[in-house]
Amino acid sequence: MALFLYLHFPSLQLDNLQLSAENSQNLAIAVVDQQHQLLQLNQSAINAGLKLQMGLASAAALCPDLQLLPYQSEQQLKVLNSAAQQLYQLSGDIALDPPAGLILRLDGMLQLYSGLAPYWQALSAKLHELAYRYQYSCGATPYAAKCLAYQQAALITNDAKRLSAALHASPLTATELTAPLQQQMARLGIHTLGQLLALPPAELARRFDSQLLSYLGRLRGDYYHALEYVQPESGFSRYLELLYDISDSAVLARPLVKLLQQLEQQLSRASCQCHQLLLTLFFRDNPKLQLCIGSAQGEYKAAAWLQLCQLQLQNLTLPEPVYGLQLDVNRFAGQQRPTEGLFAQQQASMSALQLLSLLQARLGRAAVSGLTLQNQHLPEQASQRSLPLVKGYVVKGQAGLAALALRPAFLLPKPQPLTEAVTISQGPERLCPDGWQLGAQRDYYIGRNRQGQWLWLFRTASQQWFVHGWFS
Amino acid sequence: MSALLEQLARRQLLWHGDSQQLAYQAVSSGFPELDQQLGGGLPASGLIDIQTAAGIGELRLLLPYLRQQQQQSQRLLVFIAPPAELSADMLAGAGLDLSQLLIITPGQPISPPKPAGRHTKAAKKLNAKQEALWAAEQCLQSGCCATVLIWPAAISLAQARRLQLAAEQGAASMILFRKPSQTLSLPVNLSISLQPDPQGLQLTVLKRKGCWPAAPIRLNMQSRWPALCLADAPAEPMRQAS
Numbered sequence: 001m002a003l004f005l006y007l008h009f010p011s012l013q014l015d016n017l018q019l020s021a022e023n024s025q026n027l028a029i030a031v032v033d034q035q036h037q038l039l040q041l042n043q044s045a046i047n048a049g050l051k052l053q054m055g056l057a058s059a060a061a062l063c064p065d066l067q068l069l070p071y072q073s074e075q076q077l078k079v080l081n082s083a084a085q086q087l088y089q090l091s092g093d094i095a096l097d098p099p100a101g102l103i104l105r106l107d108g109m110l111q112l113y114s115g116l117a118p119y120w121q122a123l124s125a126k127l128h129e130l131a132y133r134y135q136y137s138c139g140a141t142p143y144a145a146k147c148l149a150y151q152q153a154a155l156i157t158n159d160a161k162r163l164s165a166a167l168h169a170s171p172l173t174a175t176e177l178t179a180p181l182q183q184q185m186a187r188l189g190i191h192t193l194g195q196l197l198a199l200p201p202a203e204l205a206r207r208f209d210s211q212l213l214s215y216l217g218r219l220r221g222d223y224y225h226a227l228e229y230v231q232p233e234s235g236f237s238r239y240l241e242l243l244y245d246i247s248d249s250a251v252l253a254r255p256l257v258k259l260l261q262q263l264e265q266q267l268s269r270a271s272c273q274c275h276q277l278l279l280t281l282f283f284r285d286n287p288k289l290q291l292c293i294g295s296a297q298g299e300y301k302a303a304a305w306l307q308l309c310q311l312q313l314q315n316l317t318l319p320e321p322v323y324g325l326q327l328d329v330n331r332f333a334g335q336q337r338p339t340e341g342l343f344a345q346q347q348a349s350m351s352a353l354q355l356l357s358l359l360q361a362r363l364g365r366a367a368v369s370g371l372t373l374q375n376q377h378l379p380e381q382a383s384q385r386s387l388p389l390v391k392g393y394v395v396k397g398q399a400g401l402a403a404l405a406l407r408p409a410f411l412l413p414k415p416q417p418l419t420e421a422v423t424i425s426q427g428p429e430r431l432c433p434d435g436w437q438l439g440a441q442r443d444y445y446i447g448r449n450r451q452g453q454w455l456w457l458f459r460t461a462s463q464q465w466f467v468h469g470w471f472s
Numbered sequence: 473m474s475a476l477l478e479q480l481a482r483r484q485l486l487w488h489g490d491s492q493q494l495a496y497q498a499v500s501s502g503f504p505e506l507d508q509q510l511g512g513g514l515p516a517s518g519l520i521d522i523q524t525a526a527g528i529g530e531l532r533l534l535l536p537y538l539r540q541q542q543q544q545s546q547r548l549l550v551f552i553a554p555p556a557e558l559s560a561d562m563l564a565g566a567g568l569d570l571s572q573l574l575i576i577t578p579g580q581p582i583s584p585p586k587p588a589g590r591h592t593k594a595a596k597k598l599n600a601k602q603e604a605l606w607a608a609e610q611c612l613q614s615g616c617c618a619t620v621l622i623w624p625a626a627i628s629l630a631q632a633r634r635l636q637l638a639a640e641q642g643a644a645s646m647i648l649f650r651k652p653s654q655t656l657s658l659p660v661n662l663s664i665s666l667q668p669d670p671q672g673l674q675l676t677v678l679k680r681k682g683c684w685p686a687a688p689i690r691l692n693m694q695s696r697w698p699a700l701c702l703a704d705a706p707a708e709p710m711r712q713a714s
Contacts, residue, residue: 349613349614349615349641349642350614350615350616351616352547352548352614352616354614355548355610355611355614355616355617356574358610358614359574359576359607359610359611362603362606362607363576363578363580363603363607364580366580367576367577367578367579367580367603368574368575368576369574369575369577370570370571370573370574370575371558371560371563371570371573371575372560372570373560373561373564373570374560379559379561382559382560382561383557383558383559383560383561384560385575388574389571389572389574390571391571406699407559407561407562407565408559408562409531409532409558409559409562409563410526410527410554410555410556410557410558410559411556411557411558411559412556412557413556413557423702425699425700425702426699446699446700448702451525451528451668452525452528452667452668452669452670453525453526453527453528453668454527454528454529454700455527469556469559470526470527470556471527471529471532471700472526472527472528472529472530472531472532
């Protein structure tokens with residue numbers, strides 16, 4: 001027998017919002033739809049006596065300082081999807097049932113968990129961790145489970161008799177039937193699902209439309225109910241709406257931790273790491289701001305990413321308060337552990353690449369560079385700043401470039417005119433720019449001034465003297 | 473009386489004049505006469521303070537030491553805020569591995585630069601100095617850098633102490649190049665002052681941790697850098713700047 005579990009999250013959007021703001025518990029918050037009916041309530045709103053489907057006027061009368069949020073179906077779907085992704089590690093077949101439900105197919109999983117009780121134990125622990133309010137029930141078909149879950153039946157059983165008894169006793173309000181149809185049934189004296197199921201289908205088909213028959217067929221399990229199961233996603237994308245606008249970039253770290261922890265969970269589950277985060281900050285008036293935070297080594301730990309994010313946020317001045325954060329990771333990479341010498345005395349606390357990411361996050365990418373030797377005769381072209389920690393490309397069979405030994409340690413970016421007396425000790429060495437432009441040739445000399453400094457000088461074709469660097 | 477002495481000695485407040493134990497592990501400097509004076513060479517970790525003018529041979533003195541530091545542990549060399557562009561020819565010619573070398577120039581604009589007034593310029597300079605010290609501390613602590621070379625404008629006692637602790641933690645050495653006029657004594661492992669000399673360098677040890685300072689010595693670089701030493705008879709300037 002197939003067995004399904006239905007999870008219904010009655011206030012998903014609101015619960016998700018409250019996770020990000022710790023001190024919002026005392027605030028009565030409600031989510032309202034277009035028709036100004038309350039759809040989702042938090043605990044303090046329920047304590048104030050508010051009920052679902054209540055109009056705004058009576059809600060405001062009961063609770064004057066009620067905070068209202070518009071219902072966002074896209075947002076709710078995202079949260080539902082992320083919940084499904086997080087449950088995926090425990091249960092294989094999960095189908096979304098928008099706007100607020102998940103259908104879990106159990107018969108495959110029972111074999112793995114050797115029974116319903118251990119399965120439910122693992123799943124409920126995970127659900128507790130997610131901290132969304134939920135209602136649940138088992139059922140022989142998806143619709144049966146859903147119907148029971150809406151009544152908060154909380155049945156976790158494999159017993160077909162118990163399940164069918166509970167189903168037969170269900171009121172029609174818990175079913176998928178439309179309101180006019182329910183009214184019609186009530187006029188006929190049919191109040192429970194059991195009464196409806198007892199009627200012969202042929203009779204029902206004559207009186208009612210095919211929608212009812214198709215629903216009843218699926219409820220019984222006579223008709224095939226196609227479910228589209230979720231697949232684990234390859235990237236990471238979460239959006240977090242802040243309860244309060246944040247204007248200080250240092251404070252942004254607190255909601256960001258939540259996102260990073262979710263990322264860490266997903267990465268460690270897949271035994272992956274990532275090299276780059278895209279952090280998007282949303283403003284009310286200004287265009288959104290996208291930050292790219294990179295780690296050359298690759299990290300999965302939330303603490304390591306947080307440090308890198310904080311270093312970059314420190315340098316940032318926000319044009320106006322932020323109301324939302326989005327964290328995206330496009331590519332995951334496999335985890336790699338660096339190999340370390342067994343007998344090394346000093347264990348480095350971080351690798352060179354980690355150090356590099358740290359420096360780049362605070363100082364900017366342009367501030368950290370490496371140095372490569374180019375096959376050029378002009379001194380300003382022979383040394384080139386390059387990407388840090390990149391091995392120079394060496395052609396096979398050839399030794400690396402031979403360095404010219406008698407070159408100064410420091411080169412001035414722009415040669416300065418010579419203004420003091422010097423003693424020439426060596427030279428000249430004539431260097432011509434590419435194309436042998438004889439007018440631009442320079443004769444280089446090594447000279448020592450009265451302070452004992454060794455300078456690298458050159459004389460241009462027009463007999464002007466310049467200092468190009470100094471031997472240190 | 474002896475009990476008091478013993479107590480002081482145990483708290484390392486009392487030093488015996490005859491026991492000259494190096495407080496640090498020494499790495500040969502590549503100059504035998506200097507190694508002899510310094511009891512083995514330059515410190516492998518901790519701060520080394522070099523008071524020198526620019527361009528008299530201060531980096532040439534350190535090249536053999538830097539090569540050894542880099543090769544022994546396969547760790548990084550970091551140059552922070554060098555006074556001008558470093559030349560790859562010179563460093564590669566001295567046997568340093570350029571792929572294990574980082575250059576950090578703080579004070580680069582991170583976002584597109586805005587028109588800056590005088591006030592912001594001064595703030596930027598201060599910021600660049602702080603960033604240089606921050607970068608030095610991170611490099612020293614990380615344990616993946618062998619030696620950090622820094623050209624600070626000025627450094628305070630507290631900052632030097634902090635860097636010394638970071639260097640001990642990461643088993644790295646740090647070389648401070650300072651102008652000779654700055655006479656503030658810093659908590660460093662070795663402090664030397666360099667003067668130009670026709671044949672190389674004149675070196676005075678100002679402070680050595682756990683030891684007596686040695687006598688001033690002349691280092692002859694004639695064999696290593698013949699082109700950068702004067703002939704025996706000091707010549708007159710051949711050309712006056714016009």
